[in-house]
Structures are given as C-alpha cells and as structure tokens.
Amino acid sequence: MDETLKDLAAHVTGALPGALVAHKIAYGELTLETTPDHILKLATFLRDDPSCLFTCIVDVCGADYPAREQRFEVVYHLLSLKQNARVRVKLSAGEETLVPSVTGIWPGANWFEREAYDLYGILFTGHPELRRLLTDYGFDGHPLRKDFPLTGFVEVRYDDELKRVVYEPVRLAQEFRNFDFLSPWEGVEYILPGDEKASSQPGAPAAPKAS
Structure with a gap:
C-alpha cells in the first residue's frame, strides 16, 4: 500500500x-x-x-x-x-x-x-x-477554538413569563476552586478533619498548623 x-x-x-x-x-x-x-x-x-x-x-x-x-x-x-x-x-x-x-x-x-x-x-x-x-x-464566538472559555459567554433558558428563550451572561454557582492534588498524608499545610485529636494523644506527633 x-x-x-x-x-x-x-x-x-x-x-x-x-x-x-x-x-x-x-x-x-x-x-x-x-x-x-x-x-x-x-x-x-x-x-x-x-x-x-x-x-x-x-x-x-x-x-x-x-x-x-x-x-x-x-x-x-x-x-x-x-x-x-x-x-x-x-x-x-x-x-x-x-x-x-x-x-x-x-x-x-x-x-x-x-x-x-x-x-x-x-x-x-x-x-x-x-x-x-x-x-x-x-x-x-466559536466553541472549538482553544481560547474559547469552557463556560462560554452566555447561558440560555426558557422564560415562562416572556414565553421565549432568553440569553443571559454566564453566572457560576461557585467560584472555581484550587486543588493541590497532594496526598492527604504528606505535604499538606492544613489540618485534615480528625487530625486535631491526634496531637492530644501521648506520643503522637503534633498536627500541622493551619495556614
């Protein structure tokens, strides 16, 4: 061939x-x-x-x-x-x-x-x-361009009062969060739920301080 x-x-x-x-x-x-x-x-x-x-x-x-x-x-x-x-x-x-x-x-x-x-x-x-x-x-815009935002520019919904589809600016329910993706057992600088009790036990290492 x-x-x-x-x-x-x-x-x-x-x-x-x-x-x-x-x-x-x-x-x-x-x-x-x-x-x-x-x-x-x-x-x-x-x-x-x-x-x-x-x-x-x-x-x-x-x-x-x-x-x-x-x-x-x-x-x-x-x-x-x-x-x-x-x-x-x-x-x-x-x-x-x-x-x-x-x-x-x-x-x-x-x-x-x-x-x-x-x-x-x-x-x-x-x-x-x-x-x-x-x-x-x-x-x-053009949605397959690499610089097009993942959320788009507008959101579409049907308005029951107006009886038509309406366009509105995108409103995010919450801000994008930053994740550190580290193992929960190493490298973190905040107290994991339950770790605050570990420091009170005899011989246990102190829990890391919250930043």
Missing part, C-alpha cells in the same frame, strides 16, 4: 508543480499539504484524474493551533472507490484567510464547511450559504 501511495504522491507532484507544500505517508494514509491558492486546482485534479478519481469527500474539518501564525488547519478526507484508496489534504489558514470552498467540486462539502465555520470561524469564500450549523444564530 505504501508503494501505491508513494506513486500517487509522485504523480500529483509531477502533474501540479508548486501546488504541494509537502507530502508524507503515515499509518497507511497519504497526506498532501497545499495552500488556499492551490486547493481548487488540487481538488479538481484529485477528483478528475484517471489515476486518482477521489470522487467521494468523507469530511472537512478544522484544527486550531493558537501559537502558530496561521492558527488553523483545514483538513479534507477523500476516498477513491475506483482506486480503493484514501488521501488527506491539509492547508493552513489564519483568522482572516479566505479559503476557497470546494462545494463546486464536491457538493457534499457544504455542511462540512459550515460546521468548520461555525465551530472554528474558518471563512470559506464562494460557499453558497455560509452560516452557522450547530450553534444558534446569535451565538458569540
């Missing part, structure tokens, strides 16, 4: 010079790295070339790496029933990068790209209807 994937990588590289940034084979799958400028050319070739025929798009998803200058990766998973092969295509994008939509090549990418926009904020230009898919229309 690896030899077949190596031949495929060499075929794509030779047919589309400059379209690939890199390629590698891992875990029995070929990954092709490209750029937003070349994604449509590469996608069309992978779909139409007789040696490829990746006519089925399995998924389009995002990944977030906030420390990178181009924080997002857009990942396409393709399947060729004719060649009995799979290929992964990746490209990097920033928060303002416009990634060309592949819905004109694979119509099945429509909802996948909407999901990536909804959850990461990745912008796809040329998409027929780029709007949120899994969150509400008024949702603030």
